[in-house]
Amino acid sequence: NHVGDWGTQFGMLLAHLMDKYPDYKKTPPPIANLQVFYKESKKRFDEEPEFKKKAYETTVRLQAKEPEMIQAWQLICDISRKEFAEVYQILDINPGLTERGESFYHDRMQTVVADLIERNLLVEEEGRKLIYPTNKSYPPLTIVKSDGGFTYDTSDMAAIRQRVTEEKATRVIYTVDIGQSVHFHSLFDCARIAGYYDPTTTRVEHLSFGVVLGEDKKKFKTRSGDTVKLKDLISEGLERSLQKLKEKERDKVLTEEELKAAQEAVAIGCIKYSDLSHDRNHDYVFSFDRMLDDRGNTAVYLLYALTRIRSIIRNANLPKSVSEIGTEMMLNGSLTLDHPREMKLAKAITNFTDVIVQIVDDLYLHSLCAYLYNLSVVFSEFYDVCYVIEKKDNETKVNLNRVVLCEATARIFETGFYILGIKTVEKM
Structure with missing residues (x-):
C-alpha cells in the first residue's frame, strides 16, 4: 500500500499540530478524526501566509529527519495506520499487506536525482530540474523543484527503480484513479528512458478506475459535502x-x-x-x-x-x-x-x-x-x-x-x- 506520508501536506499537518497542541509530546492530542484535522490545517495553509511559510519550513525540517519532527510525524502516521487496520479487518484484506510510505524512498530519491544529473537526463527550466518523456504531448516530470525540494514525480521514479532492482519485480500494477493516467504515461516513459525498467522483461501498467457517483450523478458526497467514509x-x-x-x-x-x-x-x-x-x-x-x-x-x-x-x-x-x-x-x-x-x-x-x-x-x-x-x-x-x-x-x-x-x-x-x-x- 503506497501511502503519502512525506512532503508539504505533512509539513502542514505537523505545523498545525505544534500550534494547536504544543504539549503533544506529553499529552496525546485528540485528533482521532484526521479528516477534520487535515481540513483545519489546509484552511490555514490556504488563508494564512505566515502559517504557509511555517508549513514549508516544517517540511524541510521533517525531510532533514529532525528527531522532534520524526516523533510528531510518527504520531500522525500511527493514527492513520489504526484507521487503515480497522478497514482492512472489515474488508478481510490480507494482514500481510506491506505499507510503503513515500518516506521509505527518501534516500532513494536523492540517489535518483544524483543518477539522473550525472547522466545528463535532466533539463533545467526556471530553476526546476525536469525529465521529458519521448512523447512530447505528455508533460515532463519535475524531479527537483526550484526550491530544491522533491515531488511525487521524484518518489515515483525512486519507487519504480526500487521495485525493479531491489524487489526484482517482473510486473508492477499501479491501482490509481483514471485522473492520473497522463502522469503514468509520463512516468513509465521517463523510467524507461532512465533505464529503470526494461519493457521486454518487466511489465508496468496503470490499473485505472473511475469515480463513484451519488444518485444525483455527481461525485459521491455526504449531504454536508464531505467525502463519504x-x-x-x-x-x-x-x-x-x-x-x-x-x-x-x-x-x-x-x-x-x-x-x-x-x-x-x-x-x-x-x-x-x-x-x-x-x-x-x-x-x-x-x-x-x-x-x-x-x-x-x-x-x-x-x-x-x-x-x-x-x-x-x-x-x-x-x-x-x-x-x-x-x-x-x-x-x-x-x-x-x-x-x-x-x-x-x-x-x-x-x-x-x-x-x-x-x-x-x-x-x-x-x-x-x-x-x-x-x-x-x-x-x-x-x-x-x-x-x-x-x-x-x-x-x-x-x-x-x-x-x-x-x-x-x-x-x-x-x-x-x-x-x-x-x-x-x-x-x-
Missing part, C-alpha cells in the same frame, strides 16, 4: 442487509450465527461486487437499493444462487462426498451428459479457465462478474428442466451426474467469489 458506508450496508434478510424472514430459519454470517457476507459482498462488476474505467452510481436487489447481476443474487446449489447437494443425502463420487464416475466411465441443458452448463463451467487467463492479462474484473452471473442463469435453465432429486411414489431418486454438475458449479462460484474477495455462506 468507507467505514460509515459499511455500517449502513450492515443495517440494510439485516433488514433485507428479515424482510425475507431469514431470521426465522437461520440460527443467530448463520444470520450474522449472512448479514456480513451480503453487506461487504454487495459493496465489493458493485464496484468490481462495472468496467473499472467508467464512473458508476452508488445505490444500496440496486446493490441489495436479489434479482440481476448483484452479489446478493449470486450468493443466493450458491446457497441454493449447496442446499440441493445437502438434500441429496449422499453416503460419500460429491468429489469422491464424481472421481469414481469419471474413472469408470459412468459420468455422462445427455440433456442439452447439461451440456450447456458443462460448457459454461469449462469457460472459467479462459476468463481467469483473460483477467490476469487485462485486469478487468467485471469480466469475471459477468461470467458468474451468466453461469447462474445457465444453472437456473438447467435446474428448471433437469431434475437432480426426484420424489415419486414415496421414493427418492438422485441423479448423480447432475449432482456432480451442481458441485462443479458451486466450486466455480466459490473460487470466483474468493478471487473477488467476497465471503460465501452455506445458508442464507
Whole structure:
C-alpha cells in the first residue's frame, strides 16, 4: 500500500499540530478524526501566509529527519495506520499487506536525482530540474523543484527503480484513479528512458478506475459535502442487509450465527461486487437499493444462487462426498451428459479457465462478474428442466451426474467469489 506520508501536506499537518497542541509530546492530542484535522490545517495553509511559510519550513525540517519532527510525524502516521487496520479487518484484506510510505524512498530519491544529473537526463527550466518523456504531448516530470525540494514525480521514479532492482519485480500494477493516467504515461516513459525498467522483461501498467457517483450523478458526497467514509458506508450496508434478510424472514430459519454470517457476507459482498462488476474505467452510481436487489447481476443474487446449489447437494443425502463420487464416475466411465441443458452448463463451467487467463492479462474484473452471473442463469435453465432429486411414489431418486454438475458449479462460484474477495455462506 503506497501511502503519502512525506512532503508539504505533512509539513502542514505537523505545523498545525505544534500550534494547536504544543504539549503533544506529553499529552496525546485528540485528533482521532484526521479528516477534520487535515481540513483545519489546509484552511490555514490556504488563508494564512505566515502559517504557509511555517508549513514549508516544517517540511524541510521533517525531510532533514529532525528527531522532534520524526516523533510528531510518527504520531500522525500511527493514527492513520489504526484507521487503515480497522478497514482492512472489515474488508478481510490480507494482514500481510506491506505499507510503503513515500518516506521509505527518501534516500532513494536523492540517489535518483544524483543518477539522473550525472547522466545528463535532466533539463533545467526556471530553476526546476525536469525529465521529458519521448512523447512530447505528455508533460515532463519535475524531479527537483526550484526550491530544491522533491515531488511525487521524484518518489515515483525512486519507487519504480526500487521495485525493479531491489524487489526484482517482473510486473508492477499501479491501482490509481483514471485522473492520473497522463502522469503514468509520463512516468513509465521517463523510467524507461532512465533505464529503470526494461519493457521486454518487466511489465508496468496503470490499473485505472473511475469515480463513484451519488444518485444525483455527481461525485459521491455526504449531504454536508464531505467525502463519504468507507467505514460509515459499511455500517449502513450492515443495517440494510439485516433488514433485507428479515424482510425475507431469514431470521426465522437461520440460527443467530448463520444470520450474522449472512448479514456480513451480503453487506461487504454487495459493496465489493458493485464496484468490481462495472468496467473499472467508467464512473458508476452508488445505490444500496440496486446493490441489495436479489434479482440481476448483484452479489446478493449470486450468493443466493450458491446457497441454493449447496442446499440441493445437502438434500441429496449422499453416503460419500460429491468429489469422491464424481472421481469414481469419471474413472469408470459412468459420468455422462445427455440433456442439452447439461451440456450447456458443462460448457459454461469449462469457460472459467479462459476468463481467469483473460483477467490476469487485462485486469478487468467485471469480466469475471459477468461470467458468474451468466453461469447462474445457465444453472437456473438447467435446474428448471433437469431434475437432480426426484420424489415419486414415496421414493427418492438422485441423479448423480447432475449432482456432480451442481458441485462443479458451486466450486466455480466459490473460487470466483474468493478471487473477488467476497465471503460465501452455506445458508442464507
